[in-house]
Amino acid sequence: MNKSIDVNEMGLCQMLRAIEEGDCTTEALIHACFDRIEAREPEVGAWQKKRTRDEYLAYYQADKAFFDASLLKGLPLGVKDIIDTEEMPTEMGSSIHAGRQPVEDATCVALIRAAGGIVLGKTVTTEFAYFKPGKTKNPADLERTPGGSSSGSAAAIADNMVPMALGSQTAASVIRPAAYCGAIGYVGSRGEFSLRGGQPLAQSLDSLGLFARNVEDIQLLRAILLRQPASIKASESIAPKCVLVCHGESVGETSPAMESATQKAVDKLKAQGVKVVELDAGNRIKDMVNHHINIMAWEVCRNLVIESFQPNQLSDPLATLMEQGLTMDRSSYVASLEAVQACRDWLWRYVPKADAILAPAAPDIAPLGHAATGAPHMSRPWQAMGLPVINVSGMKDENGIPLGLQLIGRVREDDGLLSLASWLKELLN
């Protein structure tokens, strides 16, 4: 156990190793989490609903033998409030579903609970994982948005309230809040994880997301979700041989601070002997932004159907998106699906030797204000293509506000991507 850091700053695997080595107890870590939440939650607002300290401890103690023998030892999990939980309501950030109590856990929740995790609470989501913000503020600067839609999960991780959290991404809902708050956020390849019990927004775009403080924690949670052998030992970090860099201008606007962070990462990669190739995509990646919007508009209004019966309870941005989807031609939707497939095919023919793509995870640091959650365009192309993505946290601007870089992998090569991300995080910190 690293005694020099606060227990709250430890990652999930660090906590589990500390318990195993007798440096710490589960109870002590539970108390540390609740201490942090009590101190910070009134300002940060990461939680939609949560167990009290006493409820949590009673839950743990009622089944202590099981938790102590388990992989996750009874440590706390945050679950985005778009993901069903059998012991707590799932309200999706909307008054339409106030008090809605699902029949069963989402599969991802069931698997983490079976591995010994305990749901501490439901984290704030924007309305139906789209744009309208919840109450959460950015823990790095309370005047700024945490990003969305997995606002609460990102904030709870970055603010050291819990060591693991679940989220989801349809546009930028994991990578953007992770970048803004300073958390590791990982989005699996499309189809990688069961989405059963996660309320869908757009079936061609939805992915499950994981938040943690270290890449090894993501690797552990990924193994649990895939029912694969899981270990709390630090996993291998692997240096890439070749990285493809996608500068912000290939996608949309990014700030000078973000471009300078990207360049700093490129310089560090080159200093390590990594071959860095600039992505020369013409307008291909940029075009994916609009194709993503098209696909999302078509599908959202065909998923949020029961909600469309209560139009007065929908926010303006969501109503606008749904109207766009209802009035567009199906041929435009299908053309966008085909364009995305063609771009994905092109991308990996373009640089067969590249191990991953490095790109800004967001246009800038988190914007000031809480009326919106920032622009999602830096994530739309990769999400449209269904690629695995991880936000590598650690970089900051001159005022200490997080700047995120994302590492993007090939479809279904998530394991390799995480090994590279582990190496990159070390390099950047």
Place this chain on the structure above:
Amino acid sequence: MNKSIDVNEMGLCQMLRAIEEGDCTTEALIHACFDRIEAREPEVGAWQKKRTRDEYLAYYQADKAFFDASLLKGLPLGVKDIIDTEEMPTEMGSSIHAGRQPVEDATCVALIRAAGGIVLGKTVTTEFAYFKPGKTKNPADLERTPGGSSSGSAAAIADNMVPMALGSQTAASVIRPAAYCGAIGYVGSRGEFSLRGGQPLAQSLDSLGLFARNVEDIQLLRAILLRQPASIKASESIAPKCVLVCHGESVGETSPAMESATQKAVDKLKAQGVKVVELDAGNRIKDMVNHHINIMAWEVCRNLVIESFQPNQLSDPLATLMEQGLTMDRSSYVASLEAVQACRDWLWRYVPKADAILAPAAPDIAPLGHAATGAPHMSRPWQAMGLPVINVSGMKDENGIPLGLQLIGRVREDDGLLSLASWLKELLN
């Protein structure tokens, strides 16, 4: 209205036109459906749970103005018991979920209800839409299986109990029972419809399915599910210019009766001037059978997680599949996903001018006995590739037992496929 046929034999659009033209009332049709169910259900066993005649009529009359002004006029819908309904339990063919009451309707159910359909009841599904049969018997011959997993929906349509029913397909769960019972069964392109509220089995393979007696009914229901302009007028039938024929031997075993039905269809196509090309796929399509099984095994055990906590309540075939999925290498799963993608790319490069593929929908007529639901291999390749498929009913063997042919389209070209199917059904009958 065609006075020469029994009202129960009318398709959904025929019923709606009869109501509109004043030849018939909704009440009369509701009574006809219940008369048929009362006469036949004790033997056929299509229903897991249903409203009584009085309950249904009261439901209709309580909101008569809405239903009479609606597109579907209050006509009855059967819903496979793997699809959530807010007014009736969804038990998934398993004792694990006895009495399970979902919070809300699946999106497909909500859309049909919003269009004026009324859920008459939940139709029998095999256990979790996999192999273990429910109580349903084949209405064409009670000694035979109806096929699965959408057993009750196919039987209810073929036996004229209701004019529309919902199902789902992961392997052969729509096309096979439609072929065995003699119904039109349609599986949308992968991703075409929202699966929200349909309990998932394998995320890379699951599709929504529709059952009806005529292709125009499928076209109407498809428009409702896609929130597109919908009409009860007969839709256009379009003759294909070129059809690719996939004989049974390219996939797996088929009976002489099925091969002769296929040949008969080919002869009729040629007589109409349609160019017919034999699919020369080597082992490519046959190989898809095992890739499909691989993908399904990997994903099923990662979706049916809460069920795996109660292993004593799982059937042997399902437990075996889940064990296979848990012990296989992920690399084998990923290789199968890649092989499927490669085959799909190859297939449509192979014959760019073909309008559709014609193939046996099942290996034979429905087998005798009720301990199993027949072999699914004739559907696995197309389902793996996510192609839209429709079973064109109407052909029969010498004893009057249905033989199904399936028409397979390009991804997302479902509308064109349905127009061809409408033409083909006329041709074959």
